[in-house]
Amino acid sequence: MIPREMLRKIRRIQIRTSHQVDELLAGNWHSAFKGRGIEFEEVRPYQVGDDVRAIDWNVTARSDQPFVKLFREERELAVHLLVDLSRSQNLGTHKQTKRDLVAELGALLAMSAIKNNDKVGLTLFTDKIEKTVPARKGSRHVLRLIRELLYCEPIGTGTRLTQGIEYFHRTAARRSVAFLISDFQDEGYEKTLKVAARKHDIIPVVVQDRREAEMPNVGLVRLQDAETGQMVLLDTASRTARARYAELHRQQAAERDRLFSRLRLSPIHLETGGDVVEPLRRYFHQRETRR
Template identity: 35%
Template sequence: MVSGTAATPASGNPPTRPVPRGTSAVQVDLDSLIALRLAARSLVLAASRKVATSQAGIKTSRFRGRGVDYVESRGYQPGDDIRSMDWRVTARSGKPHTKVFQEERERSVLLVVDHSPSMHFGTRVCFKSVQAARAAALIAWSAIRGGDRVGALGFGCGVTGEVRPAGGPRGVLHCLRALADWDLLARTDRAAAPATLSQALERTRRLARPGCLVVLLSDGFSSDAAAEAPLARLATHGEVRLVLLTDALETQAPPRGRYAVEVGGQRRWLEFGGRTDARWTDAFRERRELLLRQTRRLGIGRLTLDTRDDLTRSLASLGLALATRRNAG
């Protein structure tokens, strides 16, 4: 896998729309993530889940999650559900008491962002890592507009940070600062071993509360067989969505020619043409196919996001999937 720079041809036709030379195309820029707050106004992340009553109803809610939060205990009144009796307070006071619950008014949205070496690659518009951070920022700004809390978890080379879900602009800013910091750490800490997706999802399980919406942003190259079990548990207790990052050079080999690439600070040459093209695209497809099979088996909605894609338009389809809670992808 070539990372750290885009390939440049020594002969043949050059790829269209090469990566811009500006640093914002190859590294995560905090100011640009903050500026996406305005763009998020046109993105409807999910249908409103606000409820009008303060007491839990008898019918099953259409919203997944805990459903209700404990508020207080009060004296038992005729007609109260015996299953809500607070036996500890009853025993302590000598008088029957029942628990009062309030329906959940907000949800946590947890952004799980891959910072593996393969994410620091791109030949069109920007690196996959930058596109992932921008997508995460748009989702975060959209989440708080709907009254949700937002948090983040990073994984990859040396990246182990977590931001617990919080509401409002301050909660988003904490996440965006972390995204920029994690990107810098992943680009500079070359000695750290890459983390597997299963390790990241086990950390996610400890951070995600029941009913949490987990959005995984990854190119799938860190996936492993052990990831399916924590994925299934997250999907059982909440919602999971996959944003799969891709680049044009991974889905179609470049035109015939000899290309110079930079790997680990050293220049190397790749020659394309004939059977090389098929082996090139097959290698990328096989690396992400494991994660795609796992999400299909678990019914997890997914969105493929290319480095050239318009984020607002692309994420709108993810928003529809979040609203309907099921997406065949």
């Protein structure tokens, strides 16, 4: 039984993201993603400038004037949200946790897809597959996805991106759009990601908290790795310690982004407490421009 407060939270996210999709993302999703191909729509009389290769000779033969075939892009997509639920996603030092940010993002993506008549599926993973929801349509389906994003209690604690990517690649029957949502605190997933990206349109979404990049001067603190439980003592009053902390994060982020560049993947970067809609809209516009 889902607690009443959780149900209210699910409903609030649905209402807020529905308005954001209507007001800010209308049309962007449709123009950013290609369908599976083109399909026949109708015929009309030939006009000067039409491609003669489009002439429908059967209809033309039955008429006293030439007709051409018109086609439209087949728009229905299969969209999958591949979401990392490892314990590091519980970090949040600015208004919200990374997991809350992921839930809002997932709701926005799912709502955008549904409003474009696309199917949406969900795979939640840690160092194992935690939950899968088959791709379907409809507002009730979006509510279920939001519920799982907020309410699923993972068994695993660590991050194995390979698990989520391999499962999706193995189970997706046709080419799909996949949003790979994680803080990417993992390694050794390049080969798996490369293989999956050959078949699918994979979009990495990097979620992070500002304290992962810089540590404030708050004296001596004890830090615990959420995924391994390892404890370390850090003197944040030391400029050298803070600089090393920031440099380590910078190196890790640079290596991750170089990997995306090698695979020709364009990531979306989001931060807790920050805007979600504008980075998505900007990304959709960039995709449309590249097309």
